[in-house]
Amino acid sequence: MAKFIQKYLSFLISIVLYFNFSGHTFCYGSESNYLKNELMNPPNYVGQLAFYIFNVKQFGAKGNGFTDDSKAFQAAFQAACKVRGGVMLVPSGTFLLQPITFYGNNCQRYFTWQVYGLIVAPPNISGWKGISYHYQWILFSGFSKGITIQGNGVVDGRGNAWWGKSRNPPHVKHLENHLISPTSKKTLNNPFIAIRIAKSYKVTVRGIKIQNSPRMHIFLDECQQVTISGLTILAPQESPNTDGIHISHTQHVEIYNSTIGTGDDCIGILTESSDVRIHDVHCGPGHGYSIGGLGLNNQEAHVTNVHVYDSTVAYTLTGVRIKTWPGGSGYVNNITFSHITMTNVKTPIVIDQNYCNGKKGCTWTSKNAVAISGVTFENIIGTYSYQPASLVCSVYKPCTNILMGTINLTPSGRSGSPICQNAYGRVLTNTTPSLKNCLK
Numbered sequence: 001m002a003k004f005i006q007k008y009l010s011f012l013i014s015i016v017l018y019f020n021f022s023g024h025t026f027c028y029g030s031e032s033n034y035l036k037n038e039l040m041n042p043p044n045y046v047g048q049l050a051f052y053i054f055n056v057k058q059f060g061a062k063g064n065g066f067t068d069d070s071k072a073f074q075a076a077f078q079a080a081c082k083v084r085g086g087v088m089l090v091p092s093g094t095f096l097l098q099p100i101t102f103y104g105n106n107c108q109r110y111f112t113w114q115v116y117g118l119i120v121a122p123p124n125i126s127g128w129k130g131i132s133y134h135y136q137w138i139l140f141s142g143f144s145k146g147i148t149i150q151g152n153g154v155v156d157g158r159g160n161a162w163w164g165k166s167r168n169p170p171h172v173k174h175l176e177n178h179l180i181s182p183t184s185k186k187t188l189n190n191p192f193i194a195i196r197i198a199k200s201y202k203v204t205v206r207g208i209k210i211q212n213s214p215r216m217h218i219f220l221d222e223c224q225q226v227t228i229s230g231l232t233i234l235a236p237q238e239s240p241n242t243d244g245i246h247i248s249h250t251q252h253v254e255i256y257n258s259t260i261g262t263g264d265d266c267i268g269i270l271t272e273s274s275d276v277r278i279h280d281v282h283c284g285p286g287h288g289y290s291i292g293g294l295g296l297n298n299q300e301a302h303v304t305n306v307h308v309y310d311s312t313v314a315y316t317l318t319g320v321r322i323k324t325w326p327g328g329s330g331y332v333n334n335i336t337f338s339h340i341t342m343t344n345v346k347t348p349i350v351i352d353q354n355y356c357n358g359k360k361g362c363t364w365t366s367k368n369a370v371a372i373s374g375v376t377f378e379n380i381i382g383t384y385s386y387q388p389a390s391l392v393c394s395v396y397k398p399c400t401n402i403l404m405g406t407i408n409l410t411p412s413g414r415s416g417s418p419i420c421q422n423a424y425g426r427v428l429t430n431t432t433p434s435l436k437n438c439l440k
């Protein structure tokens with residue numbers, strides 16, 4: 001009887017919760033239902049909706065391309081953030097922003113940054129304020145109750161002012177393995193991630209275009225439940241360190257229906273990240289889909305449960321790759337790359353446990369390595385320009401449980417042979433080229 005009452009009660013409670021929640025959803029939109037279908041057209045400001053839309057122009061933004069609109073953006077954000085389902089609207093126009101931080105700690109649920117206009121960085125290096133300590137250009141931090149960034153607008157980091165300059169800071173390479181507190185004032189001659197989203201939960205990024213970042217385009221750290229779709233990221237092939245999306249200390253991520261072409265990794269997955277699904281993404285030019293580099297400076301790293309599928313890679317340095325520095329520890333486990341089409345990729349399939357990123361004198365300096373196991377390469381087809389596969393694993397920590405099947409890679413230029421060192425596993429089908437002698 002008690003059990004029955006308990007069940008009955010929990011049923012009643014769930015009904016009450018359901019109506020309560022859907023009531024709010026109706027009024028405010030869990031992801032602003034009203035805006036959900038409004039990626040491409042600015043919404044009409046009608047009736048009850050007006051009270052939660054905060055247009056940066058109403059807060060003094062000029063949108064003329066040269067006036068600093070940072071203060072107006074901050075004011076519009078503070079207002080939008082106070083309201084449940086608040087929308088900070090960036091209408092058409094060109095808005096210049098200095099490095100800016102939006103702290104979401106005190107925001108209500110479901111904040112949305114709706115971008116239809118063009119947002120630009122200062123036009124040259126001396127035009128940037130606070131470059132000695134800012135780690136990024138636009139930072140969203142602490143949105144524990146959800147954040148959506150969407151629209152058909154463009155965010156342009158005007159990176160050509162930085163590329164090729166000697167300010168190619170050493171820190172940038174180390175960023176991969178360092179978690180810098182968003183509030184850190186540590187001196188960093190180290191710009192600039194275009195958009196960084198940190199310490200946030202239920203993050204949605206949809207539809208916008210991000211281009212020409214000084215360095216990385218999107219950096220996600222310490223986030224959970226991230227959905228990125230319909231995104232375009234573009235920077236010239238020769239621009240240095242302009243990775244598309246980097247994920248660090250972040251779990252439960254889906255990235256799909258997006259196009260990324262830059263001078264570095266299209267997507268990089270760094271330590272303490274897991275449950276990452278990437279599909280229907282077009283990558284190139286750039287360096288492909290990468291896990292790592294992990295284990296720099298003898299650090300411990302963990303990456304698990306990554307699936308990249310139904311995607312393409314074209315005109316890149318590598319296609320799908322796992323890269324770890326000698327001397328690190330920890331593990332990479334349960335990684336699947338499947339149904340990936342390669343076009344003229346220099347080396348489509350790569351595991352490199354001796355990754356040194358061009359650092360001098362870097363060899364097997366230590367018996368330690370980030371252990372790599374449970375990696376599946378399945379249905380990888382297309383063309384390569386240098387060699388089809390390169391699996392370079394440590395003699396001390398060999399790669400284990402590597403599975404390869406339905407691989408058909410033919411040369412578009414040089415006809416290289418696969419390289420395989422200390423890799424254990426199974427080849428499940430006939431492959432082109434033959435990988436039979438590749439895995440032990």
Ligand SMILES: *[C@@H]1O[C@H](CO)[C@@H](O)[C@H](O)[C@H]1NC(C)=O
Nearest residue numbers: 066122123124125126127128
């Ligand atoms: C750099 O940009 C600023 C505007 O932010 C401008 O006032 C200045 O003249 C520019 N300097 C150079 C050297 O182009």
Ligand SMILES: *[C@@H]1O[C@H](CO)[C@@H](O)[C@H](O)[C@H]1NC(C)=O
Nearest residue numbers: 207229230231232257258259
């Ligand atoms: C994919 O993204 C584009 C924008 O880049 C959008 O127009 C299209 O509707 C999206 N398709 C799906 C199936 O989501």
Ligand SMILES: *[C@@H]1O[C@H](CO)[C@@H](O)[C@H](O)[C@H]1NC(C)=O
Nearest residue numbers: 275276304305306307334336
């Ligand atoms: C391996 O990762 C996939 C996601 O890519 C996940 O669905 C699956 O449960 C994981 N397997 C194990 C044993 O954790």
